[in-house]
Amino acid sequence: MTAVKKMPNIFRMVQPQTLLLMFFGDFVLDRQVCVFSGSVIDVCARLDISEHATRSTLTRMAGRDLLRRERSGRRVYFGLTERSTEILRDGRTRIWETGAVNDGWDGTWTLLSFSLPEAWQRQRHDLRSQLAWAGFGPIQGGLWIAPGAVDAQQIVSSLGLNAHARVFTARAGSLTDVDAMVRDAYDLTALAARYEAFLDRWGGPSPLRDPLAARLTLTAEWLEAIRRDPRLPVEHLPPDWPARRAQKLFRELESAYRPPAYAIAEELLQVL
Incomplete structure (x- = not known):
């Protein structure tokens, strides 16, 4: 062109x-x-x-x-x-x-916590890739967040990791600096x-x-x-x-x- x-x-x-x-x-x-x-x-x-x-x-x-x-x-x-x-x-x-x-935005976050065996490098990579694609960012370790309601359960299930992850919907408490959290996660x-x-x-x-x-x-x-x-x-x-x-x-x-x-x-x- x-x-x-x-x-x-x-x-x-x-x-x-x-x-x-x-x-x-x-x-x-x-x-x-x-x-x-x-x-x-x-x-x-x-x-x-x-x-x-x-x-x-x-x-x-x-x-x-x-x-x-x-x-x-x-x-x-x-x-x-x-x-x-x-x-x-x-x-x-x-x-x-x-x-x-x-x-x-309604003030809610979708939280996903996961813990995978150390040897599961491929599964960890696949999960992180799909989470990033769906709008998630890492807070620390195996805890990721995304604004609003995101179907994280579908991501986890599609990878066969139901037994290794938990999904929550939450709001930030008064002690949380959300601006700083966003800068750290994204x-x-x-x-x-x-x-x-x-x-x-x-x-x-x-x-x-x-x-x-x-x-x-x-x-x-x-x-x-x-x-x-x-x-x-x-x-x-x-x-x-x-x-x-x-x-x-x-x-x-x-x-x-x-x-x-x-x-x-x-x-x-x-x-x-």
């Missing part, structure tokens, strides 16, 4: 699979249609993705149960699977319903850097001239910025937390790109 300014590091490698998922989320999700492979190639050309790379990505996505093939004569069409539908609906909820700014510098990078990338002249390419890239990069954000309560974050400004910019640009992007897609897409 052609950029008019240098991209921040965290957005330098938006993978073709991610961009294709954004495309299917925009134009296929909940429509019960399949898209002609040639149309997908035309869309990807606007993203500076070669035909060979597009075909390879479609094949890999079909192999990973993210897309399903359907033939009509000599033509091949691609549609969503149950797995990709679930992923895209989750992303849509994260972008449009949950959002990046937690200004309606890497606020790294979280803020993602939003600052998004603002740098999209806050000036558009880095992409094509509206369809711009909309798909914008959405992919916004999801990348928010996907690991635990949505910490704004009252316990530094002043002028950049997530609010970044979300406002994203929604303004998405609204501006939507009409021309959809007009282009309507001309390009052949569906079954």
Whole structure:
């Protein structure tokens, strides 16, 4: 893709699979249609993705149960699977319903305490990875917290660790410095850097001239910025937390790109 300014590091490698998922989320999700492979190639050309790379990505996505093939004569069409539908609906909820700014927090925390045998290094790694993905941060040892109600029990059960973990819902007592606890449990510098990078990338002249390419890239990069954000309560974050400004910019640009992007897609897409 052609950029008019240098991209921040965290957005330098938006993978073709991610961009294709954004495309299917925009134009296929909940429509019960399949898209002609040639149309997908035309869309990807606007993203500076070669035909060979597009075909390879479609094949890999079909192999990973993210897309399903359907033939009509000599033509091949691609549609969503149950797995990709679930992923895209989750992303849509994260972008449009949950959002990046937690200004309606009810004061509760989900606490998870675990103790695993020393030899269980893999299980410990898997649990920590899934907890971090779900918005948890470590307080000390085997005690992790996340703001609000999080289905930690499902994480524990999926790893077969029910006998080694306990889950609680709690509120901080008066002796607890919640601001300090948040700073200790989460890497606020790294979280803020993602939003600052998004603002740098999209806050000036558009880095992409094509509206369809711009909309798909914008959405992919916004999801990348928010996907690991635990949505910490704004009252316990530094002043002028950049997530609010970044979300406002994203929604303004998405609204501006939507009409021309959809007009282009309507001309390009052949569906079954």
